Amino acid sequence: MGRKLLTxxxxxxxxxTFDVYRKHGGYASVEKAIKxxxxxxxxxxxxxxxxxxxxxxxxxxxxxxxxxxxxxxKPRYLVCNADESEPGTFxxxxxxxxxxxxxxxxxxxxxxALGARTSYIYIRGELLYVLRILEKAIAEAYANGFLGENIxxxxxxxxxxxxPGGGAYxxxxxxxxxxxxxxxxxxxxxxxxxxxxxxxxxCPTVVNNVESIATVPWIITNTAAEYxxxxxxxxxxxxxxxxxxxxxxxxxxEIELGVPVEEFIYSDEYCGGIWKGRDMKAxxxxxxxxxxxxxxxxxxxxxxxxxxxxxxxxxDGGFATGTMLxxxxxxxxxxxxxxxxxxxxxxxxxxxxSCGQCSPCREGTGWMEKVLHRIEHGHGHMRDIxxxxxxAKQIEGNTICPLGDAAAWPxxxxxxxxxxxxxxxxxxxxxxxxxxAVFNKSESVxx
Amino acid sequence: xxxxxxxxQVQFSEGAMAEIRRYLSHYPxxxxxxxxxxxxxxxxxxxxxxxxxxxxDKVAEILNIQPIEVxxxxxxxxxxxxxxxxxxxLEVCRTGPCMLRGxxxxxxxxxxxxxxxxxxxSADGNFTLKTVExxxxxxxxxxxxxxxxxxxxxxxxxxxxxxxxxKALTVRxxxxxxx
Ligand SMILES: Cc1cc2nc3c(=O)[nH]c(=O)nc-3n(C[C@H](O)[C@H](O)[C@H](O)COP(=O)(O)O)c2cc1C
Ligand code: SF4
Ligand code: FES
Numbered sequence: 001m002g003r004k005l006l007t008x009x010x011x012x013x014x015x016x017t018f019d020v021y022r023k024h025g026g027y028a029s030v031e032k033a034i035k036x037x038x039x040x041x042x043x044x045x046x047x048x049x050x051x052x053x054x055x056x057x058x059x060x061x062x063x064x065x066x067x068x069x070x071x072x073x074k075p076r077y078l079v080c081n082a083d084e085s086e087p088g089t090f091x092x093x094x095x096x097x098x099x100x101x102x103x104x105x106x107x108x109x110x111x112x113a114l115g116a117r118t119s120y121i122y123i124r125g126e127l128l129y130v131l132r133i134l135e136k137a138i139a140e141a142y143a144n145g146f147l148g149e150n151i152x153x154x155x156x157x158x159x160x161x162x163x164p165g166g167g168a169y170x171x172x173x174x175x176x177x178x179x180x181x182x183x184x185x186x187x188x189x190x191x192x193x194x195x196x197x198x199x200x201x202x203c204p205t206v207v208n209n210v211e212s213i214a215t216v217p218w219i220i221t222n223t224a225a226e227y228x229x230x231x232x233x234x235x236x237x238x239x240x241x242x243x244x245x246x247x248x249x250x251x252x253x254e255i256e257l258g259v260p261v262e263e264f265i266y267s268d269e270y271c272g273g274i275w276k277g278r279d280m281k282a283x284x285x286x287x288x289x290x291x292x293x294x295x296x297x298x299x300x301x302x303x304x305x306x307x308x309x310x311x312x313x314x315x316d317g318g319f320a321t322g323t324m325l326x327x328x329x330x331x332x333x334x335x336x337x338x339x340x341x342x343x344x345x346x347x348x349x350x351x352x353x354s355c356g357q358c359s360p361c362r363e364g365t366g367w368m369e370k371v372l373h374r375i376e377h378g379h380g381h382m383r384d385i386x387x388x389x390x391x392a393k394q395i396e397g398n399t400i401c402p403l404g405d406a407a408a409w410p411x412x413x414x415x416x417x418x419x420x421x422x423x424x425x426x427x428x429x430x431x432x433x434x435x436x437a438v439f440n441k442s443e444s445v446x447x
Numbered sequence: 448x449x450x451x452x453x454x455x456q457v458q459f460s461e462g463a464m465a466e467i468r469r470y471l472s473h474y475p476x477x478x479x480x481x482x483x484x485x486x487x488x489x490x491x492x493x494x495x496x497x498x499x500x501x502x503x504d505k506v507a508e509i510l511n512i513q514p515i516e517v518x519x520x521x522x523x524x525x526x527x528x529x530x531x532x533x534x535x536x537l538e539v540c541r542t543g544p545c546m547l548r549g550x551x552x553x554x555x556x557x558x559x560x561x562x563x564x565x566x567x568x569s570a571d572g573n574f575t576l577k578t579v580e581x582x583x584x585x586x587x588x589x590x591x592x593x594x595x596x597x598x599x600x601x602x603x604x605x606x607x608x609x610x611x612x613x614k615a616l617t618v619r620x621x622x623x624x625x626x
Contacts, residue, residue: 084583085580085581085583086581087542087543087544087580087581087585088543088544088581088585089581089583089585090583090584090585090586092583093583093584120473124583125484125488125524125526126526126579126582126583126592127583128488128595128621129595129596129597132595132621159473161473163473163481163484163485164484164485164488165484165524166484166487166488166520166523166524166525166526166527167524167525167526167527167579168523168524168525169580169581180484181481182478182480182481183478183480183481183482183483183484183510183520184480184519184520185519185520185523186523186524201475201478242585242586243586244544244547244548244585244586244588245544245547245548245585246547246548250585250586250587251586252586284543288542288543288544288581329544329585331543331544331547331585333547337547341546342543342546342547345541345542345543345546346542346543349542349543349580349581352580353580
C-alpha cells in the first residue's frame with residue numbers, strides 16, 4: 001500500500017482538534033522553520049522538493065515563491081485558493097473538513113517563508129460549513145501561540161482569516177479570486193502584471209491551492225530530499241485524486257504519483273472497478289476541463305505503454321491521444337453513458353460560469369451549449385458537429401483567462417474521440433432521444 | 448448618502464452585527480469593501496434566505512459605499528437570491544459527474560414530490576427547487592445543498608426522508624444558540 005504524506009492520520013479520532021493533531025506531530029514544521037531556518041531557506045527547501053502546484057496547472061511551487069517581489073514598505077500576502085469548483089474535484093473540501101490544522105500549519109510555515117503578516121484562505125461560498133470548521137481550528141491555533149503576535153517567541157507575527165466566496169467558478173482563477181477578495185465582481189485581470197508583483201490590494205501576492213500548501217509541512221519537517229523520493233521524475237510526491245463517476249468506490253485517494261491508471265481504476269485499494277459489473281467507456285482524468293479519453297487511450301499510450309498517474313504520462317501524445325493530470329478530478333464513465341449528454345452538461349456549466357468579459361468565451365460557450373442541446377435533443381444537423389469544433393478552435397487561446405480553453409477542450413475532445421456517437425444522434429434522432437438510449441458501436445455499423 | 452425610509456426599516460440583529468464587525472476586522476481599514484461577500488451571506492441568513500434591494504442598500508450603508516456597488520456584486524454571484532424563496536431552498540447539483548450518478552432522476556423525483564418545476568416554489572411554501580453547478584461532492588452524488596448542509600448519496604427514499612425532516616425543522620441562524 002502506498003505511503004501517505006498528507007492523509008496518514010486523517011481517520012484518527014479527533015484529528016480535527018488542535019490537541020490530537022499536535023500529538024501526531026502537528027505544527028512541527030512551524031517550530032522547525034521559525035526556530036531553525038531563515039525564510040529563504042524554507043523557500044529553497046520547497047524548491048528542492050519538486051512540489052508542483054496542485055490547483056491544476058502544475059507550476060513548481062518553490063519557483064513561484066521565489067518570484068515574489070519584495071518592495072520596501074509594502075505588505076506581502078499569501079492567499080490560499082480553496083475555491084474548489086472544477087467539476088469532478090472534491091479533494092480540498094475533504095482535506096479541510098477532516099484535517100483543518102494541516103492547512104493552517106501549511107499557511108503559517110508558508111507565510112513565514114514569504115514574509116506575509118496577513119494571510120487569507122478564500123473558500124467557495126457553498127462550503128460555509130467548512131469555513132466554520134477552519135475558523136474553529138484557527139481560534140485554537142491562536143490560543144496555542146501558533147498565530148497572532150510573536151509566534152513561539154520568534155518575533156514573527158501572522159494573522160490568518162477565512163473569506164467566503166459567493167458562488168462563481170471563475171473565482172478559482174487566481175486574479176478573479178483576488179478581485180473577489182477585494183469585494184468586487186470576479187472578473188479575471190489582464191496579465192501582466194502577475195500577482196507576484198501586483199496581487200491583493202496592489203501588493204505582491206502568492207496564490208496557492210489548498211493541497212499545495214498542505215504539502216509544505218511534510219516537506220519542511222522531513223526535508224525536500226525525503227519528499228523527492230516519492231513519485232517519478234518531475235512528478236514528485238503524492239497527489240490527492242478525487243475519484244467519482246461510475247465506479248464501485250468513489251472517494252478521495254492519496255496516491256504516490258506513478259501508479260498505473262489501470263491499477264487505480266480496477267484495484268480494490270482505489271476505485272474498485274466499474275459499478276454494476278459494466279464495462280468502462282471513457283475517463284476524464286483531471287477535472288472537467290481536461291480532454292476526455294476513451295478506454296483504450298486512458299489505459300495505454302499510443303506506444304503501447306501503460307498510462308501512469310503522472311503529469312507526463314497522462315499528457316503523453318498531446319491532445320491528439322493524451323490528456324492532463326489537472327486538478328486530479330478523475331471520473332469514470334461506464335458503457336451506458338451518453339457522451340453527448342455528458343458533454344452538453346459541461347458546456348452548459350462553462351457557459352453559466354463565463355464571466356462575460358471576452359466575446360469569444362461569452363459567445364462561444366453559449367453557442368456550444370446551444371448546439372450540444374440541439375444534438376442531444378434530436379434536432380441536430382451533421383454540420384453542427386464541425387461547428388462545435390470550429391467554435392472551440394475560435395475560443396482557444398483568444399481569451400483573457402484560461403476558462404475559455406477549459407470550455408473548448410472538453411467539447412473538442414469529445415468530438416475527436418466520439419464523433420460516431422454525435423453522428424448517430426443526428427442520423428437517428430428518435431432512437432437517440434428514447435429514454436435511456438445509448439449509442440452502441442456495433443449496432444450502428446449495421447444501421 | 449441619502450437615506451430612504453425603507454433602508455431604515457432594515458435592522459440586523461445584535462448577533463448578526465457582531466458577525467459583521469468580526470468580518471470587517473479581517474481587512475485593512477481602507478479596504479473594508481472586502482467584507483461585502485461575507486456580509487451578504489449574513490444578510491441572506493438573517494432575512495429569510497434572500498436579499499432585497501433594501502437589504503442591499505443597508506449593506507452599502509454599513510460599508511460606506513454606493514448601493515450600485517452592492518447590486519453589482521450580488522448579481523454576479525449565484526448564491527444570492529434576489530427574489531423571495533420558500534422556507535428551504537433545495538440546490539441540486541446537475542453537472543456531469545453528478546449526472547453520471549443519477550442527478551437527472553433526482554431532479555425529476557423532487558419535481559414530482561414537490562409538484563413544482565426547477566426554479567419554482569412548492570404550493571405550501573416549504574421548498575424552492577433550484578439547480579446549481581458542481582458542489583465539490585461528485586463522489587457522493589447525486590446530492591443537494593440546503594443552506595450550509597449537504598445531503599449526499601440521495602436515492603428516492605433518502606430524498607423523501609430529507610423532505611420530511613426539513614418540513615419539521617426550525618431554521619436557525621449561524622450566530623444563534625443551538626445552531
Ligand atoms: C477557471 C479557472 C478555475 C480555477 N479554479 C481553481 C480552483 O478552484 N482551485 C485552485 O487551486 N486553482 C484553480 N485554478 C488555478 C488558479 O488560477 C491558480 O493557478 C492556482 O490556484 C495556483 O495554485 P497552485 O500553484 O498551488 O496550483 C483555476 C484556474 C482557472 C482558469
Ligand atoms: S475567458 Fe471567459 S471567464 Fe475568462 S475573462 Fe474571458 S470571458 Fe471571463
Ligand atoms: S458534479 Fe455534482 S458535486 Fe460535483
